[in-house]
Amino acid sequence: xxxxxxxxxxxxxxxxxxxxxxxxxxxxxxxxxxxxxxxxxxxxxxxxxxxxxxxxxxxxxxxxxxxxxxxxxxxxxxxxxxxxxxxxxxxxxxxxxxxxxxxxxxxxxxxxxxxxxxxxxxxxxxxxxxxxxxxxxxxxxxxxxxxxxxxxxxxxxxxx
Numbered sequence: 552x553x554x555x556x557x558x559x560x561x562x563x564x565x566x567x568x569x570x571x572x573x574x575x576x577x578x579x580x581x582x583x584x585x586x587x588x589x590x591x592x593x594x595x596x597x598x599x600x601x602x603x604x605x606x607x608x609x610x611x612x613x614x615x616x617x618x619x620x621x622x623x624x625x626x627x628x629x630x631x632x633x634x635x636x637x638x639x640x641x642x643x644x645x646x647x648x649x650x651x652x653x654x655x656x657x658x659x660x661x662x663x664x665x666x667x668x669x670x671x672x673x674x675x676x677x678x679x680x681x682x683x684x685x686x687x688x689x690x691x692x693x694x695x696x697x698x699x700x701x702x703x704x705x706x707x708x709x710x711x
Contacts, residue, residue: 559620561586562630570617576610577601579617580627588628590654592686599685602658603627609665611684628657631664639702640664649698651689659685663699671707675700 554569561584568583577594580586580603589612592600596611603612604626605619631638640660643649650656659682666673666681673681678699679692687695704710 555618557618557621559622560624562626568617572616572618574617575613576603576605576615576617576620576625577612579620580612580625583617586627586629588657590657592654592658597686598655599658599662599682600655602661602685604661604665609662626661628661631660638664639705640667640699643698643702643705644695647694647698647701649690649694655685655687655689659687659695663702666699667703667706671703673699673703 552571554571556567556569558565558567560566561580566584568579570579570583577589577591580589581591589603590600591613592598594613596614599611601612602609604610605615606623632641638660640663644656644660662682662685663678666678670677675696678696682692682695682699
């Protein structure tokens with residue numbers, strides 16, 4: 552099978568790769584671009600572990616073909632921290648012990664960041680609704696919800 556040349560932007564950097572027509576964006580990120588922060592949980596779009604932003608839209612990268620990334624912008628967990636340090640979401644996940652095995656954590660953080668980018672002051676119900684596509688089998692959800700609430704407060708410049 553012939554491989555397709557794709558040019559895209561990943562975490563703000565122009566990237567090029569070759570992929571098979573049926574290769575998922577998840578596999579491209581992990582295998583071709585060596586960005587292993589995005590995890591495979593189910594490969595069916597049911598768990599959210601592979602969540603990334605594709606042109607500012609939250610998607611399960613296991614359900615998107617790599618060739619669909621042509622001329623698009625992809626943001627992964629690797630692009631959330633900056634040279635100055637961790638993003639407040641990452642800090643709060645650590646502070647609230649909102650992670651255990653870590654498989655679901657990148658997807659939760661990407662999804663939570665997408666929410667906070669759209670709504671900097673969500674209530675608990677909005678957070679739970681927004682994160683409903685992400686599953687955790689270890690931690691439970693209360694610590695995750697509290698971490699997102701605390702991060703939102705920090706990002707708004709309020710004391711926690």
